[in-house]
Amino acid sequence: MNKGMNRRDFLRAVGTGAVVVSVPVLISGCTSKVLNPDTQAGAHGTYFDQFGVDTGLIRRTLEKGLSRGGDFSEVFLQHKIGHRVGMEDGEVNRAHTAVDLGAGIRVLKGDATGFAYCEELTEAALLAAAETAAAVADANAGARPQPLAAVLVENRYTVEVPWTDVGIDKKLPIIKRADAKARGRDRRIIKVAIDFADTTSRILVANSEGLLVEDDQPLALLKVICVAQDQGNTEVAFQAGSSRDGLRFFSDQTVDRVAHEAADYTTTLFDAVAAPVGELPVVMAAGVSGILLHEAMGHGFEADFNRKGISIYAGQIGNKIAPEFVSIYDDGTNERLRGSINIDDEGTAGQRTALVEKGILRSYMHDRISAKHYKTRSTGSGRRQSFRYPPVPRMRNTYMINGPHKPEEIIKSVKKGLYTEMFANGQVMIGAGDFTFFLRQGRMIEDGKLTHVVKDANLVGSGPKVLEAVTMVGDDMWMYSGGSRCGKDGQSVPVSFGLPTIKVGAISIGGRRS
Amino acid sequence: MSKTLLEQTKAVVQKAQKLGAQGVSASLGRSRNSRVEWRDGKLDRLRESTSMSVGITLYVDGRHSSNASSDLRPEVLDRFLEETVAMTRVLAKDPHRKLPDPGRFKDRFEGDLKIYDQAGSAAVTAVWRRKTAEDLEAAARSGPRADQIISVTSSCSDTASESAKVTSNGMEGSRRSSTFVLYTETSVKDEGDRKPEGWHYAVTRHRGKLPGVEKIGGEATRRAFLDVGAKPEKSGRYDCIIENRMAGRLLRGLLSPLNGQLIQQKRSFLADKQGQEVVGKILSIDDDPLLVEGLGSRTYDGEGMSLKKMPVFEKGVLRTFYLDTYYASKLGMEPTTGGQSNLVFSTGDLDLDGLLKVMGKGILVTGFSGGNSNSATGDFSIGIRGQWIEGGKIVRPVAEMNLAGNHLEFWKKLVELGGDPNPYSSWRTPSLRFEKVQFSGLS
Structure with missing residues (x-):
């Protein structure tokens, strides 16, 4: 091999992870040249050494970043391998592999950001990107970066076998099982489509303050989409299960649950009537209704919007914004949830951030820039979609903790209202505070009892008003981790959220039944 | 330059065929993007990138996969093709997966769609982007009630892209395009804590077709004030x-x-x-x-x-x-x-x-x-x-x-x-x- 690489090094450096069959099968005698990148940082350097990026090159890149007088420079390296396998019409007949490799170079001067990325990890490409990013400042000379010191962080999502070593042979039985379970659930199910996706993202963050830290982030998803027909009507629904875990996440129990829920959500829709029009009190079921926190409050608590003064929550730290029994957290440390991170994409350790405690707004979610602005510490909330983007404050796993009420008593307390069970998506106007979320499925509450099913209505309200109007909080919180993604600044990152059953004041329901 | 890209794409197709794919469709794309974001009188973010990626659709023994990579080092690309061809073989056969009928590649329009502003792309400078973003903000603040404005963010960006596509059954094509974008977002004061935002934008293929900054910056602010109350x-x-x-x-x-x-x-x-x-x-x-x-x-x-x-x-x-x-x-x-x-x-x-x-x-x-x-x-x-x-x-x-x-x-x-x-x-x-x-x- 060229440049004195031995074969193993070569294989590591070029491995794309499109593993056909699993490694144990290979060891037992298969001769196919199946490759996989090395999974851990070696004893003598970082994961990216195999791509020719050693700490010397990282340091030269950081130094180039500071060469125009920037305050801070940062190198973010990423190697991401993604696989998707799909089933439609009963056959696993599609697959997709994606390999992404590159470096994002960021230079800060005050609040201002210079950012460039490159997709080649050569010295020339890295230094050119650093020079571009350096132009955020305009002096002739700059400081030298601190010597790099590697930091080890707690790993909350180790996997026994990395996804780059898991072949399609191990995924096929899961997909086939999910298909059979969904189809077998109800004779009205006429189509089932399955999407199985896994990604392995290895990142390295190094900065001019001497930080050097790596993380290996697995993420897996099983999505089951069902189509059902009954008396000329067609309904579609899906369910997904996702985790920062390896193959073991897809136990029979989990696969069956996802498949059955997908089927049940679909067939239940046949019983649904159009949602009502106008304002009603709303009881939000535990779990997936956590999208309320994400849209109605979460984005407003992201510090960049507050630093710019444009969030409705700007200047509100220390103020009472919700009743006493409301406490809301954003957390990177939950075990294996989609939004869990050992480090954020600026290298800050994963942590739990109290946003609202006993009704008082305690903290925004900070990245490096906003933390400096507010003279506080980063909350480990600087996230980015990939090396192609600069980080911004983002949510991780957002949840409200349990309150004093029982779910049954909450439902019982409503004379006429809406009980929300399944959502599709949401959005918020950061400044005005108006939020929306789209209800896929819920039930009416009449005289304290759940009655008929309703579907497909957009709910709209004012975030601060809804938070003030939380009148009851249940004791049944759970985290939904079914494949949610959050979009902001043109970037998408995986997140999770959770909620106990809660009762809020009137929300406007955009149904069709007047 | 486009010819090189087309030649590279052809080489990818040939390589995949050698590895056993009976049908191959490959695309190579390269793009350059620059963007300046200006906020409240200061440079906020400067972003530049040049990127290149390959997309390959494989038809192997009646099976199909589609794959993408931004790691284009020759030895990696070879390995990527080897692995994806092998992976495709494990899937179920699907008789409906095939390349388009070659007849569908005929009669392609050969005229100029004017989607690439070569002169405009070449002439764009970092100074112009910064000045334009700054001017957008000035336009946003030039109207009445400017004291009610909380924040203005504006941006000026441009992209130049080229791509080539080749299929193993006779299709070859390449194209270039450019886009130029102006954007402004204004936040204004309202009753209580509400801060309505207004935004406006323009995106064109040719730099010379961009509207004046007042049409974008001024309009964003007008829209923000319209939402007050x-x-x-x-x-x-x-x-x-x-x-x-x-x-x-x-x-x-x-x-x-x-x-x-x-x-x-x-x-x-x-x-x-x-x-x-x-x-x-x-x-x-x-x-x-x-x-x-x-x-x-x-x-x-x-x-x-x-x-x-x-x-x-x-x-x-x-x-x-x-x-x-x-x-x-x-x-x-x-x-x-x-x-x-x-x-x-x-x-x-x-x-x-x-x-x-x-x-x-x-x-x-x-x-x-x-x-x-x-x-x-x-x-x-x-x-x-x-x-x-x-x-x-x-x-x-x-x-x-x-x-x-x-x-x-x-x-x-x-x-x-x-x-x-x-x-x-x-x-x-x-x-x-x-x-x-x-x-x-x-x-």
Whole structure:
């Protein structure tokens, strides 16, 4: 091999992870040249050494970043391998592999950001990107970066076998099982489509303050989409299960649950009537209704919007914004949830951030820039979609903790209202505070009892008003981790959220039944 | 340069064939993007990138996979092809997976679509971007009530891209394009803690076609102030006008069910509606890939099939589904194309003010929030903001309301189209006037 690489090094450096069959099968005698990148940082350097990026090159890149007088420079390296396998019409007949490799170079001067990325990890490409990013400042000379010191962080999502070593042979039985379970659930199910996706993202963050830290982030998803027909009507629904875990996440129990829920959500829709029009009190079921926190409050608590003064929550730290029994957290440390991170994409350790405690707004979610602005510490909330983007404050796993009420008593307390069970998506106007979320499925509450099913209505309200109007909080919180993604600044990152059953004041329901 | 890209693409196809793929379709793309973001009198973010990626679709022994990589080191690309070819062999056979019929590559339009501004791209400088972004902010702050402005963010960006496509059964193509974008967002003070935002933008293929900064910066601020004091109205059936630049958001729910996958998978409420009148007779929509300077213009699609103008809706009648080779084969139909290019709408004579006068009383929808549409049933519900109109004039802003309906009924309530197609989108939507549609707000 060229440049004195031995074969193993070569294989590591070029491995794309499109593993056909699993490694144990290979060891037992298969001769196919199946490759996989090395999974851990070696004893003598970082994961990216195999791509020719050693700490010397990282340091030269950081130094180039500071060469125009920037305050801070940062190198973010990423190697991401993604696989998707799909089933439609009963056959696993599609697959997709994606390999992404590159470096994002960021230079800060005050609040201002210079950012460039490159997709080649050569010295020339890295230094050119650093020079571009350096132009955020305009002096002739700059400081030298601190010597790099590697930091080890707690790993909350180790996997026994990395996804780059898991072949399609191990995924096929899961997909086939999910298909059979969904189809077998109800004779009205006429189509089932399955999407199985896994990604392995290895990142390295190094900065001019001497930080050097790596993380290996697995993420897996099983999505089951069902189509059902009954008396000329067609309904579609899906369910997904996702985790920062390896193959073991897809136990029979989990696969069956996802498949059955997908089927049940679909067939239940046949019983649904159009949602009502106008304002009603709303009881939000535990779990997936956590999208309320994400849209109605979460984005407003992201510090960049507050630093710019444009969030409705700007200047509100220390103020009472919700009743006493409301406490809301954003957390990177939950075990294996989609939004869990050992480090954020600026290298800050994963942590739990109290946003609202006993009704008082305690903290925004900070990245490096906003933390400096507010003279506080980063909350480990600087996230980015990939090396192609600069980080911004983002949510991780957002949840409200349990309150004093029982779910049954909450439902019982409503004379006429809406009980929300399944959502599709949401959005918020950061400044005005108006939020929306789209209800896929819920039930009416009449005289304290759940009655008929309703579907497909957009709910709209004012975030601060809804938070003030939380009148009851249940004791049944759970985290939904079914494949949610959050979009902001043109970037998408995986997140999770959770909620106990809660009762809020009137929300406007955009149904069709007047 | 394009020739090199095309040659490289051909080499990828040949390599994959050698490794055992009977059919190969490969695309190589390269693009350069630069963007300056300016906020409140200061440089906020400077972003630059050059990127390149390869996409490869493989047909191996009756099986299929599609793959992408940004790691283009030759030895890695070789290994990537080897592994993906091997992976494809493990999948189930699928007789419907095949390259397009070579006949579909013929008669490609050879003229100039004017989607690449070579001189404009070459002439752009970092100084111009920064100055333009700065000028956008100045324009945003130049009007009355500037002291009520909380923050202005503006940006100026440009992209130049080139790509090449080759299939193993005879298609070869390459193209270049450019886009130039101006954007401004203004936040202003309102009662209490509310801080409404207004935004406006322009995107063009040619730098010389960008509007003046006052048309963007000033407009963003005007829109922010229009939203001050917004409140919901009572629920009811009202006449409404959907502003041209937002109409696409609602149209998505009508148009995405024309996609072959949704039709074949029985997730489309339009699956059995071809040839039927589905929307108001006044609405015609053409998919026109050959529109000069169009933001969606292209002479061949993602599979390499040559494109030409086709009617999607003709006087209200649904004419065409979007079918790629695979789903067309599964449906036993002829492929059209798998994706939209430019959508050109029938238009009327009136501008927005004219439409407001005709409507007299109702809601002008200027923004959507959240919402969704059920592709299987056509039911939709979407958050709106806008203006309450009386006597053909803006009276007060509205927010926190929803618009809901079923697409099969809703589009029959379309009574007039504006003469104001949005030039800054590949969907050149005019403003749309509807009668008596369902809004929900206060009880």
